[in-house]
Amino acid sequence: MDFEQLLEQRYTTKHYDSTRKVPDETVTKILECVRLTPTSVNAQPYHFYVLTGAAKDSLRPAIMDFNLQRYDGASHAIVITSQTAINEEHLAKVLAAEEQAGRLPTEDIKAAQDKSRHYFCNLHVTKGDFTTWTGKQAYSAFATLVYAAASYGVDSTALEGIEFDQVDSIMKLADKHETCALIVVLGYRAADDSNQLNKRPKSRLALADLVTYLN
Numbered sequence: 001m002d003f004e005q006l007l008e009q010r011y012t013t014k015h016y017d018s019t020r021k022v023p024d025e026t027v028t029k030i031l032e033c034v035r036l037t038p039t040s041v042n043a044q045p046y047h048f049y050v051l052t053g054a055a056k057d058s059l060r061p062a063i064m065d066f067n068l069q070r071y072d073g074a075s076h077a078i079v080i081t082s083q084t085a086i087n088e089e090h091l092a093k094v095l096a097a098e099e100q101a102g103r104l105p106t107e108d109i110k111a112a113q114d115k116s117r118h119y120f121c122n123l124h125v126t127k128g129d130f131t132t133w134t135g136k137q138a139y140s141a142f143a144t145l146v147y148a149a150a151s152y153g154v155d156s157t158a159l160e161g162i163e164f165d166q167v168d169s170i171m172k173l174a175d176k177h178e179t180c181a182l183i184v185v186l187g188y189r190a191a192d193d194s195n196q197l198n199k200r201p202k203s204r205l206a207l208a209d210l211v212t213y214l215n
C-alpha cells in the first residue's frame with residue numbers, strides 16, 4: 001500500500017474490540033517509527049508513556065465521558081507528554097546520540113550544535129512559549145504514531161477530549177517538568193465500529209480550499 005492509500009484508509013476508530021490486544025512487538029515497531037519523527041533542532045522534547053492494565057485504568061477519571069468507550073476498548077493508551085522547561089540532562093543525551101551517530105565529527109561542530117540548540121530552546125523560554133513549542137513537536141509525533149500504527153494494521157484514536165490537568169496530576173507530570181500534549185489509544189476496531197469508512201466516508205476539504213500557490 002502506498003502512503004496516499006494509507007492516508008485514505010486510516011480513520012479514527014470509535015468502537016474497539018476489547019478482546020484483542022496489540023502485541024508488544026507491534027507496539028515496539030510503532031514506537032520505533034515514532035522515534036524517527038523530525039523535530040525542531042532535533043530537540044525531541046517529548047516522552048511517550050505506554051499504559052496498559054492498572055496504569056491505563058488509573059487515567060480513566062481524566063477521560064471525558066464521550067471518549068470512555070474507546071479508551072476502555074483499546075488495549076493501549078499512549079500518553080504523549082512535552083517538556084515544560086529546558087531539561088539539560090535530556091539535551092546532553094540528544095548531543096551524545098548525535099555524536100554517536102557520527103553527526104558531530106569535530107569538537108567545534110559539536111559545540112556549535114549544542115549552542116544552536118540551546119539558543120532555540122532559550123529563545124522560546126524568553127518568548128514565553130516554550131511549552132507551546134514543545135507541544136507542537138509532540139503533535140508531529142502524533143501523526144507519525146497513527147500512520148505507523150495503520151501501516152501495521154493497528155487502529156487508533158487521538159483523544160483531545162480529556163482533562164489535561166487531571167492527566168498531569170494523576171501521572172505527576174509536573175514533577176518531571178512535563179505536561180500531557182495528547183493521548184492516543186491503540187487497538188483493533190470492533191466489527192461494527194460506527195466510524196468505518198463504508199458507513200462514514202472520509203471527508204476533507206478540496207486542495208483548492210486548502211492550498212494557495214504564490215509566485
Ligand SMILES: Cc1cc2nc3c(=O)[nH]c(=O)nc-3n(C[C@H](O)[C@H](O)[C@H](O)COP(=O)(O)O)c2cc1C
Pocket residue numbers: 010011012013014067157158159160161162182202
Ligand atoms: C488532535 C486530535 C484530537 C482528537 N480528539 C478526539 C477525541 O477526543 N475523540 C474522538 O473520538 N476523536 C478525536 N479526534 C478524531 C477527529 O475527530 C478525526 O480525526 C477527524 O474527524 C477526521 O476523521 P478521521 O480521523 O476518521 O479521518 C481527534 C483528532 C485529532 C487529530
